[in-house]
Amino acid sequence: MNPNSDKDKIYSYPSLTVAEKERSYPLFFEGLKFVKFRHISNMDLPFETPITVISGSNKCGKTSTLLAIACSHFNFKSRNRTSGVPERTRWGDVMRFTSNDSQTEDWCYEVRYREGRREQMKRGYRKSASGKWGGVAKKESQIGTPHRDGDAGGRTVVLIDLHRMVPARHSPNSVYSKARRVRLHDVSDGLKEYLSYVFEEEYEVGKMIDYSDASIYGYQHGKYSSFNTATGEDVLTSMLLDIVEAPNNSLILIEEIEEGLHPKIQRRLMDVVFHESVKCHKQFIITTHSASILASVRPESRLFIDKVGDNNVVVKNISINEALSRMDSESYPLVNVYVEDSISRKIVEKAIGILVASKPKINKMINIVEVGSASQTYDYFKTKQKIYQKERINCGYACILDGDMRDKKNHDGQLQYPAQDLLFFHLSNYSPERMLVEACSNVHKNTTLEYHLAHSNPHMLFEKMVELGLASSYSDAFDKCWNSLMATEVGANYLNELNEFLYHCCQYFAPQI
Known part of the structure; x- marks a missing residue:
């Protein structure tokens, strides 16, 4: 074989x-x-x-x-x-x-x-x-x-249905009485060969009797019978015999x-x-x-x-993951989307929340994975790309990097993260925090916030909004900035592009969706 x-x-x-x-x-x-x-x-x-x-x-x-x-x-x-x-x-x-x-x-x-x-x-x-x-x-x-x-x-035509699951120990007493002293009858060598292959050991089996629409078997030269076997052993024997004898x-x-x-x-x-x-x-x-x-x-x-x-x-x-997700209350993601941090995750979650209105099951297909630095995130993406075909149960891969990584060059002057399929960059050439707070600042003018936009670490900007009374919490700051961005044509186009990318990722690994 x-x-x-x-x-x-x-x-x-x-x-x-x-x-x-x-x-x-x-x-x-x-x-x-x-x-x-x-x-x-x-x-x-x-x-x-x-x-x-x-x-x-x-x-x-x-x-x-x-x-x-x-x-x-x-x-x-x-x-x-x-x-x-x-x-x-x-x-x-x-x-x-x-x-x-x-x-x-x-x-x-x-x-x-x-x-x-x-x-x-x-x-x-x-x-x-x-x-x-x-x-x-x-x-x-x-x-x-x-x-x-x-x-x-x-x-x-042979139909092997779930009736095969009924164990011999549940058969009538008359069947047991008839089977107690009968000799084994030979079965196909093909059945023995296949049982040996499946169980990875030399296997001997013979048929004792047929009753109703089932059979009683004896195993390993009469050491035990269907009355004392594991249910799976009898199920497999019955199924293989039907296949071989067809x-x-x-x-x-x-x-x-x-x-x-x-x-x-x-x-x-x-x-x-x-x-x-x-x-x-x-x-x-x-x-x-x-x-x-x-x-x-x-x-x-x-x-x-x-x-x-x-x-x-x-x-x-x-795909296997899509099939399992559709059958289960838990999701088996079709695609892992690798992002740098929690802000990038929140942006992608916002996009999926919009996309799910037209593609109701897409939220079960995408798993967002926070990795860390841009280089680590990109390395995860490239590694998954290499091993995807070797995995038993495949899960797709995609990468979203912050906008400030778009034009970053390595020591040879080449783009460190060249444009390619399944790679997306957030809006602007800045970090997502700066991009979002800038959109909010354009609507709600605040000279102190504008100073920090120009001179402070972008990762501090949401906290600074809370400190200045422009938001009640980190989460509220993100939402205010997101809403300001979405009110602009640039923001709406960005959201459309992100949603198209996410849907493309799913289609790439499951063309039929």
């Missing part, structure tokens, strides 16, 4: 020719659009690489997405929970209506897929009046429906792949997913809330479903 090689092959898929795509993945599910389905309206999910990871908050439509894809295929089977026998599974099996369930309008969705070189689109629906499914949601029109005797029924060209749908698994195990499991996809031409569509899973795929394989008012919006190529 060569994870890097497997990933290169997966990500080369979009740039392949039509003939090359057909050879690599003869069958490919290309997209799903919910026109109106349950609580979801006008949501389009494109699947552009053989492995797609979907994230988003609860109730955004992730499970509905997996079910819609699965139930649109003729060859979607799941084990009967009574007999344990695999049976064709349809919408009526996974979505059951009681007296407490209602449908007040027609539901409709569209699927896009490729068979060989032929691109197709079909529509599925459920009528509210009759409660009948139709189109690709019904047997006669599903993807892969046989039209002649002997047809296989199209590609196999025939070539299968479509495998996995709900919340990270459940019950340590982050390191999650990453190594994703290596297996990549390898199995390349080796056996299997397509994977996976949902997750895990940073480790998101970090295991490149941005082009990530989709994020966001709830904006009553609409569901699909964000492509989302």
Whole structure:
């Protein structure tokens, strides 16, 4: 197994020719659009690489997405929970209506897929009046429906849902009684190989019995069974067995792949997913809330479903930090903006406060970091620039220096901080304190303050305003000066430029925002 090689092959898929795509993945599910389905309206999910990871908050439509894809295929089977026998599974099996369930309008969705070189689109629906499914949601029109005797029924679809999380110790007593004295049955060598890879030790596993829609396993030559194993161990075994036993060209749908698994195990499991996809031409569509899973795929394989008012919006190529920030009440910044001191921070915070009115989530994307001197701040910025691509979970970088650093030269006469992308200078060729107090002084004339503007250390100016009775506190002095500056055309233009810079920084690291 060569994870890097497997990933290169997966990500080369979009740039392949039509003939090359057909050879690599003869069958490919290309997209799903919910026109109106349950609580979801006008949501389009494109699947552009053989492995797609979907994230988003609860109730955004992730499970509905997996079910819609699965139930649109003729060859979607799941084990009967009574007999344990695999049976064709349809919408009526996974979505059951009681007296407490209602449908007040027609539901409709569209699927896009490729068979060989032929691109197709079909529509599925459920009528509210009759409660009948139709189109690709019904047997006669599903993807892969046989039209002649002997047809296989199209590609196999495997849905690995959260039912896998139920531990064997919660199974009925009859299952335990049956399993007590049975011998182990061999399982695929591929399963053993993958378990050994994920756990980084030689692994032996065998199947004891199947019951309902689950199985009981024995591990390490009969040393222990599913009744006494760690839950994650059984979850992983069950998931890997479903993946390995799926025939070539299968479509495998996995709900919340990270459940019950340590982050390191999650990453190594994703290596297996990549390898199995390349080796056996299997397509994977996976949902997750895990940073480790998101970090295991490149941005082009990530989709994020966001709830904006009553609409569901699909964000492509989302960064890990942006996805986590959108899912969590705490922010995982997209960009660290390095500034020199608290005054620079306050200015940037003022700008973000204005910007958030038109870009509501931008305050969660930006983290302001006070560093110290201009040289230290700039060095932080350049260091982050160098190591950004090497970080596991990337956080962007930007730098804002005081205006008096704009034209500063080094001993060779060269600009010490040359203009470049993601570097911004505050207004004027002075420190921010002098720039702000000067704006206030132009409105509220005070000869003593004007003297200190010309001759004193700029860092003393706000305190001097308090001493002169021009402000009640340091904070009040800043606010009075800021308001004076914003009342001028120069100040308004400066604020616009700063806001454009901050938004550009976010777009630089997340072009889709």
